[in-house]
Amino acid sequence: MIQISDLSLTAGNFRIDHLNLDLREGVFNILLGPTGSGKTLILESVIGLRPLARGRVVLGGKEIQNLPPEKRGIAYLPQDLALFPHLTVRENLRYGLRAQEKTSAEDENHLERVIEALKIRHLLERHPQGLSGGEKQRVALGRALAPSPRLILLDEPLAALDPALKSEIQQLLLSLQGALRFTALYVTHDLEEAYLLGDTISVLIDGRIEQRGPREDVFLRPQTAKIARFLGFRNLFPAEVRPSSPGGGAMAIAVWGKEIILPREQAAAGLTAGERVILYLRPEEVLVLREGKPIKEILRPNILEGSVARILDRGAYQWILFRPSGMDISLEIHLPNYVFRNLSLAEDQPIRVAMRKESFWVMPDEHIRPKP
């Protein structure tokens, strides 16, 4: 376990106070946050490039926050890769081994494994400026991994790549991680990338870790509306936990002028009766009902009637804006293309939609209940 605890630092007007972050070994730990949330500051302080006002960084059971960067055993891969242009690929790869005076047969074998895993043997005598974008990424990864660091920090290394190359390098990162089992702290603002690579995801907003956990927890069960908004969730509605509990592990939520009974596991922990909350409805889980088709009993309590306000073809799916009758709200619905074709939907068409209980998620509204 790599522990970053009680970390505090200031950079201009930006502050990070008492931040705690535990990293699992042998996996990708994702630090996910919007631009300006303090991700790079944390990275720089973990590497040792930025002094801490206070805090501890424990790596391998040893406090390293007072060590210079070269003594920490943490490799750094910046967004621009910073391959040394005056050195060949081989010299770039060997830089860390030379600097750390690692000359054992084991070190050499590890370097060979890295070169093989990255498939860069044919590039060894070339200079970085003659390499393609993907080759540069591979060499930079190899340079970071060659001296067997205890931790590798990656600062949005794929942010500037085109989608095809980004996908290729993501696959490479996953296979490389599988082969070498290195521990990584990977900083990104890219949600898809975080989900694809992340074993553990920490959401950083305004210098605070808002949520940390397995990727499914973060993406399917955000603990606050702030996180949900950062993750791009759109169907967020103000609601309230009813004072009277239906019992049996269920809770009653007042929303859209009606009451929805939801299983307790469809809500964040710690909600109290009468609390104002935010209800999230997953757009890909909303069912558009076909006229004349029988409706399952389980769906009957949560059916809304209305019309299609807008349809956008998003390529991978169809984006539908649904306006329920008599309500001042809109719902976003994501339909698979084949379902959309079968339904033959058009704008202004009256439709009925149904929502399963599992399609909802309830979380506290941080505007009303600030985090302690």
Place this chain on the structure above:
Amino acid sequence: MSFFKTSVLAAFLLFFFYAALILSLLTAFEGKGFWELLRAPETLFAIRLSLTAATLAAILAVAIGLPAAYALSRKNFFGKKVVDTILELPLIMSPIALGAALLIFFNTRAGEAIQSQGILFVFEFPGIVLAQFATIAGLATRLMKTALDEITPRYEAVARSLGSSAWQAFWRITFPLAFRGLVSAVILCWAKAVGEFGATVTLAGTMAFKTETMPTAIFMALASADIPKTIILILILAGIGLTALYAVRLLDKRPQVL
């Protein structure tokens, strides 16, 4: 006329301005006596003195200016803006004023104490080196800082994360990458030192075979109305300077590793 053409015309106007100055020297230059004057002991002494003093001044400027340039390029520290501003002092201050300031300094107790240690500056060879150093050190630091600014600090950050100390990261990564820019800066400053007159003459005087540098020799020849000698000395000085500047251009033309 388009903006582009106007700008090219301006560049050629400047070129013709300086070319006309050189050509005017050549029209008055009779050619006779050139080699005799070049081989004359006092000319050779002046050339040797100028080159030696300028080289020492440039070495000193690099020895102090390079670490200073690194600090100004990479670090934020208290008083950085003040230090940065003072570096431009020699650019805005007349060289004679700079020389006078040095002369006055060596008449203070601190200056006399320094001279009493055995190194005499006033009207002596070390005075030439010091005057040239004072003239070029700020410029050298500024130019070297510009060369270092062009190398992203992330190279050093990565090098340090791979196990290099701050010094090793500078020596193995930043220095080789900035080398051409640094050498250009040194050559330019060296050439400026070779041509330095005001501060040198004020602090070191004009004694033949002692403190008479090339620019001083030109001044002395002109003062004694020896125009042919003046022209020949100017041509020699211009030749040294232009060779140095051309060397800078050659450095720029070498294939980039970047």
